[in-house]
Amino acid sequence: MSELSGVTLEEVRRVAELANLELTAEEEPRMQRDLSAILGYIAQLNELNTSGVEPMAQVSEMLGAGPDAAGAALRVDTVRPCLDRAAVMAAAPETDGRFFKVPKVIER
Structure with a gap:
């Protein structure tokens, strides 16, 4: 996509x-304007000087839950038993006994 011509x-x-x-x-011209505007905003962001900003791998670092905080702002990850497959399949609207059956949503 050409940055200068939109x-x-x-x-x-x-x-x-x-x-x-x-x-x-x-709808096409409206989408054209919207996508051009989005790319324009991205171009503005690319103009920002971020040389003094440390790269982040996780947003949790901003919450004070970095590697040293041991996940203070996040819930504890605990092992729990999984659901019983037979009970889940019995409650499903449609199943073949092993998998859920869902309507096809993508057609080409």
């Missing part, structure tokens, strides 16, 4: 195809 209609159509979206002819 997003083209061809690029909008390609992104819509990849996202499995069906855009109408009226």
Whole structure:
């Protein structure tokens, strides 16, 4: 996607195809404007000087729950027994006995 000229209609159509979206002819220009605006905001963020900012691997570091805090702001990760498969399958709307059956949602 060209940064200087914004997003083209061809690029909008390609992104819509990849996202499995069906855009109408009226929706395409609006999506073009929206995607161009998003890329413009990203370009603004790229102009910020972040040389003095330490990279973060986890947001929990901002919560004071870094490696030294031993997860103070997070719940304890404990081992618990899993659910009984037969009980779960019995409560499911549709199953083959081993797996859940769900309606197909992606068609191409």
